[in-house]
Amino acid sequence: MRAPVALVAVLLAGSSAYAQTEPAISIRPFVFAAGEQFDAQTTFNAAFDRASQPLWGGGVQVTFRPGIFAEVSASRFRKTGQRAFVDGSQIFRLGIPLTATLTPIEVTGGYRFHLRRHPRLLPYVAAGVGSYRYEEVSGFAAAGENVDLRHTGYLGNGGIEVRLHRWIGLASDVQVTHVPGILGRAGISKDANENDLGGIAVRVKAVIGR
């Protein structure tokens, strides 16, 4: 308990110095690549042979002095695997193509910490909500057998931004998402008793702006 409190104290103490050079409002577009380890491991393993998958996206961040920011982003995961079924711990793929597309639109709000001794390093934390669209298209599907669902999820992230240049920053963070309501009602996810389309993602962001 002592360590986190101390860390926050240090971060807040350091914020004022950098705040003097930060504009009152800054609009900062960004792009990112992420690798997400989905919670529905059996489900993703069955269809795609692995539960960690890449996402690509971008968005806009608006920062306010002294460190508050809001961010809107959109990203996308798309991959073709196979339909399958699961028997206990065994997975059997059936050779029928399946393409899954996940399109998250996420809105977050957070705080950037300004370190007095390391003004180029900006740790940050954020939390928010997202709208997650999931599409699943399979071979030999009859009407109504493909999937197109949208559901609200929740997320939180924390990371650090490195200012490489006055106008360019590079950030890396870890984002945790919880997306109920899409998996777990049918399909492999139901058999595997997995009902969360969220997971833990490691993101790398390129930010343009001050």
Next chain:
Amino acid sequence: MPSARLRIVFTTAAIAVLVLSGARGRGQAPSPQSGIVVDYSAPPAIDRGLAPDVSRSPDSPETTRRRTLRVEGAPSERMGASGARYLAGRVIVKFKDGVSAAAKAAALAAGAASASTRPSYADFDIISIDASADAEAAARALAARPDVEYAQASYRVRTQFTPNDTFYARQWNLPDIDMERAWDIQPQAGSAITVAVVDTGIAYTNVTMRYRARAFRVSGASYPALGDLTLPFVAATELGDSSRFVKPHDFIWDTDLPLDLDGHGTHVSGTIGQLTNNSTGTAGVAFNVKLMPVKVIDTEWDSIFGAPHEGTDDTVARGVRYAADNGANVINMSIGRDGPPAPVVEDAVKYAVGKGAFVAIAAGNGFEDGNPLQAIADIASRVKGAVAVGAIDRAHNRSYFSSTGAYVELAAPGGSFRGFGAEGGILQQTLDLNLVDTFELPPAAFRAPRFDALAYFYFIGTSQSTAHVSGLAAMLVQQGVTDPAAVEAALERFAIDPATRKPRGKVRDNEFGFGEISARDTLRGLGLAK
């Protein structure tokens, strides 16, 4: 048209000459053996189309009479305490590993056995006992010995079917399990897969045979010995050419020529893999699979012709082992019996599953006969990778004859004539039973059978339902699910409730098991969310 007529006349005449030339031996010195190949060819098959009048049906007088057929000089059968029939004079024994020859001899001496033989494709011995001795009691005494793994009487095994006596031209059974959409998914329908049909043989080749027909009695009436008969056999045209059949073997006649003298095995094979989309006849489930004819069941003509072996537990066990050893991916057992357990068959089924073969076994047709436990089907409930298959009718109810019990694991169309007429049966090409079952005629009209004419017959039974499961299993194996336990899991996972037509979610009952197989759902599997 005139040329077609001419061909029929010519063929009929040729066959008549062959039959008469064979029959002339009657009363003369008979040839030394029965079941001899005369020529590896035969006149072309006679296609008699749809057969509207077949005298075999589940509760018909003809069926009752068939059960009384006894051939002079044939091995005698006895009825055991459970009502199951077994061959007199023999017991099946499996000694534990490492038992010495001296210990075996001591066991045989204690059991008053005179000899022991180890047949091919067996890990058990057949021991001879006095024909008047109680084989069940002898088996119990042997089984109680510490050096014996199991011992059992040599119970008779029968086919599990009930043929129809009328006909219709529709195969309701294939749409019923959603086969059309399954064929969309897998148009090659199991071309790399071998299904062993452990049954009465298959009409799979053209050959001319000589048999010696012995006298017999049916319901007290005497039928004369027809003597030496030269009989042409034809391949079922709707099962495809000879390249389709692999490793044929006959454990009834000890040959590699498992000819069907009954029609059952051919009909079952049709449901598994009748040629499809060829503008002719009927369709089958996995219409490109290779078929392995393994004859383990003797029927009336085998008996009349003096086949050296009978369809008993040990014969079935050897047939199952043979199929597994020769590369069968799926083994269809549309056969069964009630009565005491069959450890020799259970061992064989486990052996086959262990070698990667999925096994489908008929759940039995004995519901209205007291619904006794079906000993062969019951094995499936203890073996992951083997299933017992019940039958449903056209209205998606349990077929009236389909046995029920804790061992039933799946259901498939087996048909019923009650309330449906002939269109409630399963239609396939087989031998023309009107020309085969001549022993059902009065003695004065009795004549030699013909195995060179084909027709389309409706059969009902768990034999037929089992064939659907075997066909679908073959397609699933072709799709890459090769583990027999996984095949069973998939078939059960995607089975539907026969009444609601909705997935059952692996809920089991004693009538339908986990439900009716659903071909398309099984082959298509699951997505992430649907």
